[in-house]
Amino acid sequence: MQKTDVLIVGAGPTGLVLAIWLSKMGVSVRIIDQADRSGTTSRAIVLHARNLEFYRQLGFASLAIERGVEFKAANLWLHGKKFAHVPFGDLGVSISPYPYALILPQDQQEELLGEQLRLLGVEVERSTTLFSCENIEKGVRARLKKATGEEEICEALYLAGCDGAHSVVREQLGVGFPGGTYEDVFYVADLRIQGAVADGEMHGALDDADFLAIFPMKGKGNVRLVGAIRPELKQKEHVQWEDVNQKIIQRLSMKVEEVKWFSAYKVHHRVASQFQKERIFLLGDAAHIHSPVGGQGMNTGIGDAVNLAWKLVAVIKAHAPAALLETYNEERIRFAQHLVSTTDSAFSFVSKRGRLATQVRTQLMPLLLPFLFQFAAMRRMMFRILSQTSIEYEPSSLSEGKAGQIKAGDRLPWLNGKPDNYEVLNTMNWQMHVYGKTAAEVQHVCKERNIDLHVFKWSDEVKKVGLQQDTLYLIRPDGYIGWIQAQWNKNELFSYLDKWGI
């Protein structure tokens, strides 16, 4: 029987990021996948700013950027005419070191993550399927099967079910996956084209009866199309590119030179009723699935992995209380439910048929959207939502304190590089931030509790992002603020540190 600290089931982006964070922090992992090789199709293509910030903590954001394509603007079209151009580049600048979305297809991303994991001495165990798992006293027990038919029992302290939408782990736990499935069938197609929309920007096109989203991909003329299959073909078993309605495509004057990959699928919207049962966790598509609007699926899985990873490290390596792990369910289920309901509304809006929906889409929106997007505040809000930099854990039991407009649970505001207060997050440990001056006693306490103290100069830039002068901000390993104190009180700090085993 093999033993490990954490058994990770599934080597998609979620499982790989979890394995990398844990291994980097000295937690032993086994990561298994039933597939005999890493994914070979593009699937999710957008990596948002918040995940690039996590990748920076892990040390490979620049490598991801090098391999991907940044896209900095979106365009909206109606009946073949462009009616709005929305640049994001300038908006995110003061929000994140990565003020754009990165196109890095999922197969390439999995390859990059696999390489990073290998550098840490961990290899994905392929052709290995989990077929049962259970919580046992002080651990978990899983039954695995190799492609050869050989069976094995693996015991671990914890098990992470990153095994996708049809999760066996979820089924074994008896956890429900409530939600539904949209009636329409959608498609994704990776194409090489000629035309004005192959310009490295994103394009969204509407017609009376159709919609289309076009994303830039690396290489001249390469794009990803996302659209809906005509209702009369919904029952057809093998829908192909030839079945796609060409009208909206022709209206954009696109000349398709090559169809590299085509896949049609039904879209589901479901959230598992709980993300944790004792020592077994659900993450990524095993925990939530939703429409592709905003490219949030894979990004949310990576966010789950980071949220759980540092908590497992704290419990396994630093003997933090098990209650810390419960905040994973608390924090991520709330976000997943919110995400599914918002992408659901957005998706229903763009794909809804009927006269009224068509009128709103084709008559009201072309007037409303250019009006709204002329306001920088509106564009900033869009960037914050899509990039996942607006995720906060304010209601979490881990969040304590408030100073000015910043509350515990917020993501640490980025200082626009003046100075770069994100650089120090690469230790992936708790750390104290002060912007201004701090008492000698704070320095003493931080040293005693092994917490890095970073004192940044007070400046207009700091003031602008809402941080308060001389206030104490205790930053979690994932870059969110855990605890805030405006007036130094040693007992309050100790009480928080003791509660969470820091």
Ligand SMILES: Cc1cc2nc3c(=O)[nH]c(=O)nc-3n(C[C@H](O)[C@H](O)[C@H](O)COP(=O)(O)OP(=O)(O)OC[C@H]3O[C@@H](n4cnc5c(N)ncnc54)[C@H](O)[C@@H]3O)c2cc1C
């Ligand atoms: C056609 C298509 C297009 C998509 N487009 C987008 C998009 O544009 N934007 C977006 O954000 N998302 C998109 N997605 C969704 C995105 O691919 C998923 O959100 C993402 O893959 C989730 O990652 P994951 O690691 O949680 O799960 P997965 O990538 O599904 O990985 C799960 C892994 O677990 C393994 N596994 C399953 N069961 C077992 C078992 N019992 N034992 C061992 N291993 C097991 C599987 O082999 C797999 O490798 C798309 C998906 C598809 C299919």
